[in-house]
Amino acid sequence: MRLRVQGLPTAAGVTRVLSLLAVVAAVGLLPWLSGRDPALTVLRARSAEQEPTKEALDAVRSDLGLDAGPLDLLGSWAADLLHGDLGTSWVSGTDVLPSVVSGLQVSLALMGAAFALALLLAAALVAPVLVRGRRSAGAFAAMLAAVPEFLLATVALLVCGVWLGWLPTSGWQGPAYMVLPALALGVPAGGLLGRLVADALPAVLDERWVELWRGAGVSRARISAAALKRVLPQLVPQFGMAAVGLTGGAVAVETVFAVPGIGRTALGAAKSQDLPLLQGAVLALLLLGLVMGAVAAFTRRRLLGPALRDASLALPAARPVRTHPAIPLTLLTVLAVAIGWGLLRDPYTVNTAARLAAPSFSHPLGTDGLGRDVIARLGHGAAPTVGTAAAVCALSLLVALILGFLPGVAAGAADIANALPPVIVGILVAAAAGPGTGGAALAVALISWPPLAAHAAALVQEVRASAFLTAQRAIGASPSWILTRHVLPSVAAPVARHALLRLPGIALALASLGFLGLGAQPPAPEWGLLLDESRAYVERAPWAALAPAVALALLAGLAVSGAAYAQGRRVPRTGGAGSTGSTGKKKEALVEV
Structure with a gap:
């Protein structure tokens, strides 16, 4: 003991x-x-x-x-920091603290509106599950959650601001200026929250107590409220992580819509090397993330109540969401054809006479501001976008497998890593080492390991307690034999599948850093950088922005549909050597992808 x-x-x-x-x-x-x-x-x-x-x-x-x-x-x-002095801006010569406070106020207002919109969207996605028991909301919510904020911001600006002229596209001068930025931030967060609840509710509604309550004549509204109370405590930490995600997403959204928030302030300070202002802005963003995590932990404890505060209230395993194999196959085919077509062309040839040319037979996706072929840059940009993501994914897997055997040590570092969105770490790395592909990869790798490490730690704990390992010890098997022949094979395979499912998310994080100018630098044809370059002439040549946007959307859709198909195809494993047993199946099925 x-x-x-x-x-x-x-x-x-x-x-x-x-x-x-x-x-x-x-x-x-x-x-x-x-x-x-x-x-x-x-x-x-x-x-x-x-x-x-x-x-x-x-x-x-x-x-x-x-x-x-x-x-x-x-x-x-x-x-100086302990006395509330953040220093003096190297560029403007003014005190940093007022600028940080002003930017923080704007960001908090934007994030509050976005989170309110996210909760409304999540409620709309969960309502069909509570009323009719449908699970279709989970798949639709997953598609919304997979759309990155900077991509949705670009599309919203193009459609609602430029083409239709409904709302202002830049600045911060009234409630109307908040609508598009809040929409870009709130829709993916609402899809994530709705997906988490919609996936967990059906299994809870199948529990025995629900049947007993229905037999006793309890109203549907009261059963739904009790089911939500049963689900929410285990999901509140995920809600906190979604709120932290708003912090990172706000940097890109504030940049797209020229909102003078703390994220845009930090990015501008990093690019101008105004390090005192950057220090204050990053500290404010870090504090914001830590406070959100603390609020989520406090809310969970309040929902559980004093009797269950220190207990584990596990949810039943979620049912797999099945999808037709034609969906991921179609998305993969379209993406592969576009990339293959682009690889046959030169992405660097400049033709000023054909700049901003509309799509045609010679240029299927048009040209950019320098007359370069868009489909060529899209095809050649797949390698730096997806290839770098694969390297980061492999590094995260290695770190997770190592830290999976040190759960006590990894848990504390994971809390801090979860409070730092990729964009914030990218700003720090770019300030120290300069922007570039290597810096962006390092930034994403530093914070992409916690979910994989948590998965590995759960499997290690289970395998070590299994009966077949007890038998191996009883017959005199050495610790190294048990580790290499039983524990590692049982842990590495499911965690590797988990890492593979996170590959598109890592690619999107790298693209967001490229979009903000913190990743690959011109003239590299990286997808996020293509989006950033096309913003200056989005009104005249929207196809230059839509091409990488659609490619990223296809990649996100491929991740969602591919993960759903893989989960639906997963077959039960039997216990024994090299297996994690029935409990392991449940833990692997609950992994968030």
Whole structure:
């Protein structure tokens, strides 16, 4: 029996604190970690005409305290931070705190409207399940959840703002300016929340107590309320992660619609190397993510009540959502044909005479602002987009398999990683190492391992407690034999399938960083970068933006339909050596893809 002394920190708690301190230290050391000379940035901001002589740069470094070394720099920054001083902007020369507070207020208003819209959409998706027991809402909700915010923002701006002229497309001057950004943020979040609840409800409605209540004449409304109360406690942490996702999505949405929020402030500070402003904005975003996670944990404890606060209230395994194999096959065929067609063409040939040409036989998807063939850039962009995602996916799988054997250590770091959306980590990495494909891949890899590690830890715990391993120990099998012949094969296969299903999501995260200018740089034909380049002339040549947008949508749809088909095809496994048994099937079926 394991005893934990009251008051002593757990391994997860220690790791959580250390991970948080590491992130804060990285933010504080940004002026020192940055590969560029901060003194040159400040000198150019103060006087563009002044020559960057050694004496002038040394004077700036002395003024900023950059010549004191990294530890002194971190100490002085932390001391000022404790007194509420975020420093002075290197570009504007004004205090950082008012800019951070102003941007945070705008972002909170936008995220509040988006979350309210997400809850309304989730309720609409769940209502048919409660009223008629239909499960079709889950598949539709999954499709909505798979659409990235920056992609939906681009399409909404193009259709509702440019073509139809219904709503303003940029700025923040009234409620009308909030509609399109809130729509772009709220629809994917609402689809995710609706999918989680819609997938969990049917199994709960099949439980014995529901049948007894119906036989006793209890009203449908009361049964539905009780079923929701049964479902929500285990899903509230996912709701918190969806709220954290709004933080990362807000950066791209604020950029598309020129909303002066904290996300756009952080991105602009990273690009201009205004490191004090970037430090304040990233700290505000990190604090926002941690607060949302804490609110989700508190809400779950309140829903469970004091009697079940420390208990595990597991949900029954969700039924697999079946889909026809023709759906993923069709999406894969369309995507493969477009990519293959583009690979036969040159993506770098510039023809200014044919710039912004409409789709034709010679240019099936038209040309961009430099006259380059769009379908060629789309085809050649598949490798840097999906290929880099595959490398990140493999690295995340390796990290997850290692940390799966250290669940106490991994849990604390996972909490901090879940509070950091890819865009925020991408901003930090770009500020330190500069934008690029490698930096974007590192940013996504740093936070993509927690779901896989949690899955691996659950399977490791189950396999270690299985009867066949007890028999192996009884006959004298060595720990290395048990690990390599039984534990690893039982864990690696399902976690690898889980990682493969997350591949399109990782590709979309990389594309979002490319869209924000934090990933691949011109003239690389990366899909997110193609979307970013086409924004300047979206009114004149919408096909240049629609081509990568449709490709990303097809990739997202392929992930959803492929995962549903794979889950529907999964056959029960029998217990025994190299298997996780019946409990393992349930745990694997509950993995969120």
